[in-house]
Amino acid sequence: MGFFDRFRRRTRPAEDGDREEVAPAPPAEAGQQRGAEQRSAEQRSAEQRNAEQRRTPGPDAPSAATTQPDPAGALDFGRDPVPDPESEESLEELARSVEWARLQAFCLFTTQREPYEQLGPGLIRTAVLEGLDPERAESVIRGAWDRLVRLAERKADEDMSAPLRRAFAALESEGLLAREYVGISTGDGHSEMTEIATRMRPPVEEYVFFHAQDLERLADGPGPLMLRFGRASYESKTADGKYEEDAAVARRVIAALEREGLRPSWGGDGRESICIHDMAWYPMPGR
Numbered sequence: 001m002g003f004f005d006r007f008r009r010r011t012r013p014a015e016d017g018d019r020e021e022v023a024p025a026p027p028a029e030a031g032q033q034r035g036a037e038q039r040s041a042e043q044r045s046a047e048q049r050n051a052e053q054r055r056t057p058g059p060d061a062p063s064a065a066t067t068q069p070d071p072a073g074a075l076d077f078g079r080d081p082v083p084d085p086e087s088e089e090s091l092e093e094l095a096r097s098v099e100w101a102r103l104q105a106f107c108l109f110t111t112q113r114e115p116y117e118q119l120g121p122g123l124i125r126t127a128v129l130e131g132l133d134p135e136r137a138e139s140v141i142r143g144a145w146d147r148l149v150r151l152a153e154r155k156a157d158e159d160m161s162a163p164l165r166r167a168f169a170a171l172e173s174e175g176l177l178a179r180e181y182v183g184i185s186t187g188d189g190h191s192e193m194t195e196i197a198t199r200m201r202p203p204v205e206e207y208v209f210f211h212a213q214d215l216e217r218l219a220d221g222p223g224p225l226m227l228r229f230g231r232a233s234y235e236s237k238t239a240d241g242k243y244e245e246d247a248a249v250a251r252r253v254i255a256a257l258e259r260e261g262l263r264p265s266w267g268g269d270g271r272e273s274i275c276i277h278d279m280a281w282y283p284m285p286g287r
Contacts, residue, residue, distance in 0.1 A: 094131075098132070102140060102144050106215070107215050107216065109148050110281060111180045111283075113286060116145050124137045127140065127141060159281070163260035164257070167256040167262065168256075171253065174252075177209075178209070185212075188211065190228065190230055194230075198232050204232065206229075206231055206249045208274075210226060214226045222281075224276070224278075228273055229274065231249060246270030247268065250266055253274060257276070264276050
């Protein structure tokens with residue numbers, strides 16, 4: 001998966017097999033068809049005479065100079081356009097696209113260590129693919145970066161990203177894979193972490209991470225940050241045994257977080273995620 005592919009909504013255009021087939025119109029009855037073909041010459045002549053009379057103005061017809069504009073405004077180019085019945089829906093879709101771009105910018109800019117010049121253009125291109133026009137996409141993405149910079153400066157005393165990153169770095173030094181912003185969902189993140197762990201040399205068995213949806217909860221201020229953990233492979237053959245191996249990973253993660261002054265909560269069960277409540281995430285973008 002390409003780096004910016006993770007931002008794409010998981011949708012696809014309709015394929016031929018997806019399109020709704022339209023039933024053909026039933027053929028006309030033979031009698032009806034023959035009747036339509038057998039209109040008399042007198043009927044056609046009468047229709048032509050009526051048409052000529054409609055085109056020829058009578059003596060009381062108003063002149064072109066006094067004729068009022070067509071009530072429908074078909075030729076009055078100065079009128080306001082007829083409201084688009086889909087305009088409200090279009091505005092809602094635009095708002096969704098802008099919000100989507102804002103959240104992706106938040107996740108990307110607060111977890112990657114590259115400057116805007118390296119991160120921004122790719123995210124702008126992705127936002128355009130998602131339906132924003134290029135000018136609006138650049139405005140939203142650049143505006144998100146600038147806002148995050150201001151927040152990082154103003155909220156530096158509240159930021160909790162630094163102790164979390166120190167805990168992750170300590171776990172990495174101990175041979176446990178600890179990563180930010182991996183995957184879109186829990187299942188997606190576990191799959192990616194397992195793949196990363198098995199590719200490493202030597203391979204890594206234990207890991208901890210948080211995914212995009214976990215991080216998005218912090219976009220508008222402090223909130224719960226869920227940490228997901230597990231193993232790339234297990235020694236146990238039973239479900240209970242595997243959950244106990246997961247619990248051993250969680251205990252290592254808890255210890256590292258507490259050494260950095262964080263106060264995680266966890267129920268002690270390998271099935272449950274670790275939670276850092278009221279997590280304030282205000283790192284300086286690109287650092």
